[in-house]
Amino acid sequence: MDVGRRLDNAQLTFDELGTPLRDTTFVVFDLETTGTSPGPDGITEVGAVKVRGGEVLGEFGTLVDPGTAVPPEIVELTGITTAMVRAAPPIERVLPAFLEFISGAVLVAHNAGFDTGFMRAACRAHGYHWPRAAVVCTLRLARRLLTREDTPSYRLSALAALLGARTDPTHRALEDARATVDVLHGLLERLGAVGVHSLEELLDYLPEVTPAQRRKRGLAAHLPRRPGVYLFRGPNEEVLYVGTARDLRRRVRQYFTGSESRGRIREMVALAQRVDGVECAHSLEAEIRELRLLAAHRPAYNRKSKNPHKAWWIVLTEEAFPRLSVVRLARDGALGPFRSQSTAAAAANTLADAAGLRTCTQRIPAGGSTGTPCVLAELGRCGAPCAGRQSVPEYATGVHAVSELIAGRDNAPLWTARGRLEALAEAQHFEQAARRRDELAALVRAVRRGHRMAALAAIPELVAAAPDGNGGWELVVIRYGRLASAGVARRGVPPMPVVEALVASAETVLPGPGPLHGSAGEDVGILLRWLTRPGVRLVRTARPWAEPARGAAGWQDWLERAESGRTPV
Missing domain, CATH: 3.40.1440.10 (GIY-YIG endonuclease)
Structure with a gap:
């Protein structure tokens, strides 16, 4: 009995054994580029091979338009010319399919830091999330397993010849990925001799x-x-x-x-x-x-915001001739939230310019002016339109327009700003028009996001469900923009009794001040993204969830054209 116990205690559990290498899905990929630095240089070709247990499950390959000419030395090395990539899709159109192809797999590349560096930079530039996947570098693995007596070089071509690869590397992405697959399998065979049989052991083996x-x-x-x-x-x-x-x-x-x-x-x-x-x-x-x-x-090693509940807001000051001010404390009639003071200030300046509000901090007498220049204007230090250059009714009209935009009742300032950039484009002041276009696009995004978040935060209770991918449902109860309860109804479990239990046990949330009723902006933003994913269903809501009819929602087509740089201004 004692011997049996000792043997049982010595036996490894399945979890300790880890994932067998034969059951691990690898995606071996390779890139061709216009240079060596992500950002300044672009990707010209992507090739990838998905394998498991020695079997090829699929391949991915495409040329990519880097948005620039291919340098002569790269043409000589890869054979990829500018003419070849001119009709190819840009990387932002390739990324969704590639990210789907590699989903859930262990990534493999020869000199993986180079390839993953370019992909991370591309994802960051175009708003995609690079997955937290395990990465195996065949160059590092070969240096660990093979001595200089085994191979004079660790280049892919030398390893392919040494390990009997069926494909010769040619500096073309898919062919090099196929060669790297054979190199990987040859290295994994040698790993078995040193007792490495699971993915976890493979990752631990790296130096x-x-x-x-x-x-x-x-x-x-x-x-x-x-x-x-x-x-x-x-x-x-x-x-x-x-x-x-x-x-x-x-x-x-x-x-x-x-x-x-x-x-x-x-x-x-x-x-x-x-x-x-x-x-x-x-x-x-x-x-x-x-x-x-x-x-x-506020953990020391997190780079993610340690003040997620802090945000910036744009408000109209309470004075005779209000101006737009950037503040920390939200109140009714505020526009936001903004993640940084600088983005809030830029949006405030764009909006003030469109509505004709003053942007300086100099106070204007309560009696107002009917065109008398302010001190700064008299000194020649300011040429911007402000209360010192407008009549009282004109300025009041601008203040009212801003209030109506923030409330979602009228978007006249957006149309005013758009008209100005169209006039600049017609006058062939293209650089100024492009700058105004980008400023207006940022303001439109801020207004639309603010309205959507405020609309969600105004609902006393909302219950929603999303498919969990296994025939069940992920359930949430949201109250005034705050997650009050969460649960799941597994496959085969009736969801409505689970919903009723979650509602009954949900956190009590009392509405607070401001557009988000006291909820944190980042919380509401995360909930909004989840609720607007494909497949999410509203189970019930205490009041209709609707955005303002005259906000920025109707500007989506213009915004997409502006962000692509093809806005017909």
Whole structure:
């Protein structure tokens, strides 16, 4: 009996064994580019091969228009010419399909830092999220496994010849990806000889993982394989880092493997003594809880905003000749929220210019002026239209127009600004017109976002459901723009009884001041994005959810053209 116990205790669990390499889905990809620096240089070709257990599951390949001419030295190296890419799609049209192709897979590339660097930069430039996928670099792996006696070079062509690749690298993306697949398989065969059989062991085998990191894998052992929020705690119980995960245990374990290459995070892991997990019903609840924990603990190693409940607002000052002011405290009649003071100030200046409001802080006498210049104008230091250059009725009309726009009853200032940029374009002042176009687009986005968020925050109670991907439903109860309750109805479970239980146990939320009724702007923004995803259904709402008819919603077509740089001004 004692011997049996010892054998049972020595036996590894399936979780400790990890994911077998034969069951791991890899996407091996390669890029061709116009140079070596993401941003200044563009992508000209993308090639990728999806494999699992030695079987090819699919391939992805396309030329990409980099938006610039291909340099002669790149043409000579790859054979890709400017004429070849001119009719190809730009990277922003390629990214959605590529991101879908790599979803859920381990990424592999030869000199992976180069390829992932370009992809991260492209995603950042075009508003896409680069996934937190495990990355295997065949160059680093080859340097770890093979000595100089095995191969004189670690270039892809040399490794392909050494390991018997069926495809010769040609500096074309798909062919090089196919060659890298064979190199990967050859390296994995050699890994078996040193006892590496799972994905976790493969990531641990990479040289950047210190023994201290490996020893701390046990900090994740108690965490559930459920969505939630995790908190790394230091020697004095202080919270070092907060993050979210769809699978708490798997995500936290990644911090102790080679997939974690961020220096500051590895420093945080070295300090960590414990990891706490907060299990959540689904990823939306986890995202909201993360914001609240960031605000509560302000962890030193998080780069995400540690003041998620702080925002900037545009208001009309309370004086005889009001001006637009950027403030922290929201009140009724405010426009926002804005994530930074600078973006709020830029929107305020655009709106003030369109409505003819003053932008300086000099006070105008309550009696007003009927055209008498202000002191700054007399000194020649200001040429902007303001209360010192307008009649009282004209200025009052501008103030009323701004108030009506913020309330969503009239968007006349937007049309005024659009008319001015059209006049600039007709006069062939194209640089000024482009600048005005970008300023107006930013204002339109701010007005539309503010109206949408305020409309959601005004609803006393809203219940919504989203498919969970497994035949069930993710459920939320939202009160005045705040997540009050969250739950799931698994496949086969009637959802309405679950809804009634969530409503009955939901947090009581009392409305506060301002357009968002006291709710935090980031919270409302996250809920709004979730509610407007495809497939989300409104179960019931205490009052209709509707945006203002005369806000900025009708400007969506113009906004899309403006953002693409093809606005017919």
